[in-house]
Amino acid sequence: MRKVYLDNAATTPLLPEVREAMLPFLGEDFGNPSCLHSWGDVAREAMEDARNQVAQLIAADAEEIIFTASGTESNNFAVKGLALAQQNKGKHVVVSAIEHFSVLHSAKTLEKWGFELSLIPVDKYGMVSPDDVRKNLRKDTVLVSIMHANGEVGTIEPIKEIAKIAKEKGVVFHTDAVAVAGTAPVDVKELGIDALSLAGNQFYGPKGVGALWVRKGVRIIPFLDGGVQEGGRRAGTENVPAIVGLGKAAELAKANMASRTEHLTRLRNRLLTELPSKIKHVVVTGHPQDRLPGHASFCVEFIEGEAMLMLLNSQGVAVTSGSACTSRALKASHVLIAMGLSHALAQGSLLFSFGLDNTSQDIDYVLEVLAPVVDRLRQMSPLYAKFTKTSKGG
Amino acid sequence: MPVYSEKVMEHFMNPRNVGEIENPDGVGEVGNPVCGDMMTFYIKVKDNRLEDVKFKTFGCGAAIAVSSMVSEMAKGKTLDEAMKITPRAVADELKGLPKQKFHCSNLGAQALNKAIKDYLDKKKGGGKK
Ligand code: FES
Numbered sequence: 001m002r003k004v005y006l007d008n009a010a011t012t013p014l015l016p017e018v019r020e021a022m023l024p025f026l027g028e029d030f031g032n033p034s035c036l037h038s039w040g041d042v043a044r045e046a047m048e049d050a051r052n053q054v055a056q057l058i059a060a061d062a063e064e065i066i067f068t069a070s071g072t073e074s075n076n077f078a079v080k081g082l083a084l085a086q087q088n089k090g091k092h093v094v095v096s097a098i099e100h101f102s103v104l105h106s107a108k109t110l111e112k113w114g115f116e117l118s119l120i121p122v123d124k125y126g127m128v129s130p131d132d133v134r135k136n137l138r139k140d141t142v143l144v145s146i147m148h149a150n151g152e153v154g155t156i157e158p159i160k161e162i163a164k165i166a167k168e169k170g171v172v173f174h175t176d177a178v179a180v181a182g183t184a185p186v187d188v189k190e191l192g193i194d195a196l197s198l199a200g201n202q203f204y205g206p207k208g209v210g211a212l213w214v215r216k217g218v219r220i221i222p223f224l225d226g227g228v229q230e231g232g233r234r235a236g237t238e239n240v241p242a243i244v245g246l247g248k249a250a251e252l253a254k255a256n257m258a259s260r261t262e263h264l265t266r267l268r269n270r271l272l273t274e275l276p277s278k279i280k281h282v283v284v285t286g287h288p289q290d291r292l293p294g295h296a297s298f299c300v301e302f303i304e305g306e307a308m309l310m311l312l313n314s315q316g317v318a319v320t321s322g323s324a325c326t327s328r329a330l331k332a333s334h335v336l337i338a339m340g341l342s343h344a345l346a347q348g349s350l351l352f353s354f355g356l357d358n359t360s361q362d363i364d365y366v367l368e369v370l371a372p373v374v375d376r377l378r379q380m381s382p383l384y385a386k387f388t389k390t391s392k393g394g
Numbered sequence: 395m396p397v398y399s400e401k402v403m404e405h406f407m408n409p410r411n412v413g414e415i416e417n418p419d420g421v422g423e424v425g426n427p428v429c430g431d432m433m434t435f436y437i438k439v440k441d442n443r444l445e446d447v448k449f450k451t452f453g454c455g456a457a458i459a460v461s462s463m464v465s466e467m468a469k470g471k472t473l474d475e476a477m478k479i480t481p482r483a484v485a486d487e488l489k490g491l492p493k494q495k496f497h498c499s500n501l502g503a504q505a506l507n508k509a510i511k512d513y514l515d516k517k518k519g520g521g522k523k
Contacts, residue, residue, distance in 0.1 A: 306454040324429035325454030382450040
């Protein structure tokens with residue numbers, strides 16, 4: 001059976017070159033970068049090379065990069081650490097309603113610690129309006145955190161404009177760029193931002209490693225107390241193999257950005273246009289143009305995502321869904337609900353995220369197997385039966 | 395995604411008794427308060443037995459497997475027997491359900507019950523039966 005992996009938003013595979021770069025550090029080059037002997041030197045040098053590579057990916061300075069264990073950690077670190085560092089100035093933070101839970105729940109934790117929180121709504125495309133951010137800024141606002149792009153619906157947010165507004169008011173601005181960094185060009189100076197999170201497994205690096213970039217001069221409270229690793233801001237012996245892998249992945253992403261973006265954009269544009277024309281009653285979620293390359297998301301009416309996922313999986317196709325039934329908490333995706341979708345429609349959420357290995361034939365195959373899957377589930381659906389009866393009757 | 399038993403997967407991949415019954419003797423429709431899904435059961439009764447049971451389900455893999463299982467368990471049973479099909483019994487028959495999917499088996503048993511009650515109510519009301 002043909003196998004088609006279309007869940008690169010969950011994780012990309014590890015590139016062979018990245019794995020090669022990591023291997024020595026899982027073997028003979030096992031040293032601790034804090035140590036002052038030759039083993040330590042080898043590890044430290046490799047780690048500093050990786051820091052440079054990551055910095056170059058986002059046009060930052062190497063010393064501004066802090067390695068972490070994931071995008072989630074970077075977001076926790078940023079939201080809590082940047083807010084706490086300024087609590088004498090004020091206790092108000094602003095985030096969007098569609099942030100990843102690592103930002104949203106960190107902000108909720110701040111609320112428990114006595115901060116006030118403003119949630120910025122989004123429009124039907126999942127877009128944050130810079131004006132809404134402006135209206136929510138107060139004298140005591142110390143942090144704005146708005147994601148660079150949403151991994152569920154692909155929409156790219158107007159970060160540059162929002163950062164400008166925050167800057168005018170002297171408010172620190174962080175962006176969760178986990179879905180963007182390594183996938184589309186990012187230049188932190190150009191964007192005019194203060195802090196940014198990224199993660200290795202989003203661009204063909206290993207899992208369990210991420211980075212937080214914090215502009216020089218911006219204060220942040222350490223996330224882990226202990227030794228003086230990472231400039232004293234994140235204690236704990238560094239995960240050298242993963243960091244080396246992250247560095248290599250960053251280098252490759254930067255070198256091949258244009259061709260990768262072109263490849264992914266072509267695939268997703270094809271699916272975005274062909275799927276709704278081939279299958280009736282399907283809506284595209286997220287912004288039609290301002291969206292991540294390689295990201296195509298939909299809601300299929302009258303049926304539920306987990307059932308679609310399972311049938312697609314039985315045909316070798318791996319995708320994901322934001323339906324309530326697929327979530328452990330049995331709640332519909334907060335992103336889709338914030339965009340104003342009904343709970344019933346959100347149940348039919350389906351997300352395809354392309355990767356470097358995907359081809360146009362993969363799309364042929366997906367379109368071929370998806371249509372009968374949808375049809376089969378609709379034949380089972382009482383909602384579809386009601387719909388066909390009323391549309392016939394009226 | 396939860397890991398389902400082979401039995402659940404089998405019923406999900408090949409659900410029995412999908413569809414509607416024309417002029418059913420009873421219909422039971424329930425919505426899932428947890429995730430917002432929906433299940434409808436149709437029954438045909440003869441000599442106090444469920445001669446035919448069919449369903450339509452808008453829901454997850456477990457919900458579809460549960461509907462199929464319930465329809466299979468209920469078919470041929472007397473109304474009293476069918477009323478006694480519990481969510482637990484359905485889950486057991488399916489060789490277990492993940493904890494967060496247990497509410498889907500409630501839905502199945504409820505929908506069947508509602509269809510039987512609908513039939514009994516109609517009968518009491520002096521309907522055509
Ligand atoms: S129907 Fe939603 S979890 Fe089963």
